[in-house]
Amino acid sequence: MLKKSLYSLISIVILLSMVLTSMSIYTLYSKKKLSVDPKLKEVSGIEFDKFKRLWAINDSGDDPKLYRLNEDGSIAKEILVTNAKNIDWEDMTQNDFGHFFLGDFGNNKQERKWLTIYKIENPIDIKTDTTEAEIIKFTYPELDGSPIPPDKRNFDLEAFVAFGRHLYLFTKNRTEPFDGITNVYKVGDHAANFDAQLIDSFKTCTTMEKLCWITSAALSPDRTKLVLLDSTSIWLFENFTGDKFFSGDVSRIDLGIVTQKEAITFYDENTIVFTDEEFKGIGGNAYVIKLDEVTKTIIKKIPKASED
Structure with missing residues (x-):
């Protein structure tokens, strides 16, 4: 009887954990607007220009560039900052x-x-x-x-x-x-x-x-x-x-x-x-709240x- 009760408790805990995880995933992904171009998989900064178009930069390892995104997340334009280095943007x-x-x-x-x-x-x-x-x-x-x-x-x-x-x-x-x-x-x-x-x-x-x-x-x-x-x-x-x-x-x-x-x-x-960075197939998206x-x-x- 005790063993059966223990199994039941473990099952309830696992079920609750699955429910909470599912709710947590929904909390984030219900806000997803678009997937960011793979070239920006380490996106570390974003801003809107005066025309309300979204620009992004990458973390270290990339050229000293800004990228303008289309509404589907693809890259529309790149601008190189010629006197800059991207040590760790x-x-x-x-x-x-x-x-x-x-x-x-x-x-x-x-x-x-x-x-x-x-x-x-x-x-x-x-x-x-x-x-x-x-x-x-x-x-x-x-x-x-x-x-x-x-x-x-x-x-x-x-x-x-x-x-x-x-x-x-x-x-x-x-x-x-x-x-x-x-x-x-x-x-x-x-x-x-x-x-x-x-x-x-x-x-x-x-x-x-x-x-x-x-x-x-x-x-x-x-x-x-x-x-x-x-x-x-x-x-x-x-x-x-x-x-x-x-x-x-x-x-x-x-x-x-x-x-x-x-x-x-x-x-x-x-x-x-x-936005979040892409890691092992998770992330790499822009979200809106x-x-x-x-x-x-x-x-x-x-x-x-x-x-x-």
């Missing part, structure tokens, strides 16, 4: 004027002293298949050449946004033990050498580093919403003051199963597009000021 963003910024700042081993951001004009203004970039360099003043202790290894980077006349960089945490904190650094948005200024931090989660790493960031066109992306979630920040992005309301949007989600951007104030249609888990809510 990790994100793409744009400012209020439409300039694109390409972040060559991946720093997995945290051995790169100087990191690079390439600034180009909006792709609709590039009439040929090549362009030159304005070059922004920065370093972390905390790095003095000494070995970085395991609990301080928070100088990898895969996410940034343009706000005002500055760029804001969100670190990919590699501390041991993992503490889930993304630090925010600030640099100028023009050609110069900068010491990145640490201005804030936010803890995502500590479940597992690969689930909580911040891999991309985006600001809404009206600059009132910030999103950070990890492997399972979108972190949404609203009602913040100035560049204190974490000072307002915080909520989390569940994206279902774990895939290598690496790029996110806004199409409009309510519509978010994100509407903020007024998804479930948001409130992490922090700032009380409204009294009208008295």
Whole structure:
């Protein structure tokens, strides 16, 4: 009798696990918009140009190129940045004027002293298949050449946004033990050498580093919403003051199963597009969510000021 009960319990657990997995898969794939061209299997940054056409960049190993995608995910155009290198391109963003910024700042081993951001004009203004970039360099003043202790290894980077006349960089945490904190650094948005200024931090989660790493960031066109992306979630920040992005309301949007989600951007104030890299036949897609249609888990809510 005991053995029969144990088998029944195991069967129920397996069934529940299958149901939860199926729900998690549906949560992600119900949002799928298109499959990305295989040439962009390591897509690491996306942005819409002024004509609302989607552009993407690849991670390290590719040429220093931007790719415009057709509505079916195929490649419509390529632009080579002639004075750039793709050591480890990790994100793409744009400012209020439409300039694109390409972040060559991946720093997995945290051995790169100087990191690079390439600034180009909006792709609709590039009439040929090549362009030159304005070059922004920065370093972390905390790095003095000494070995970085395991609990301080928070100088990898895969996410940034343009706000005002500055760029804001969100670190990919590699501390041991993992503490889930993304630090925010600030640099100028023009050609110069900068010491990145640490201005804030936010803890995502500590479940597992690969689930909580911040891999991309985006600001809404009206600059009132910030999103950070990890492997399972979108972190949404609203009602913040100035560049204190974490000072307002915080909520989390569940994206279902774990895939290598690496790029996110806004199409409009309510519509978010994100992508994942292809790995063993999984991923390699672009997904769309509407903020007024998804479930948001409130992490922090700032009380409204009294009208008295």
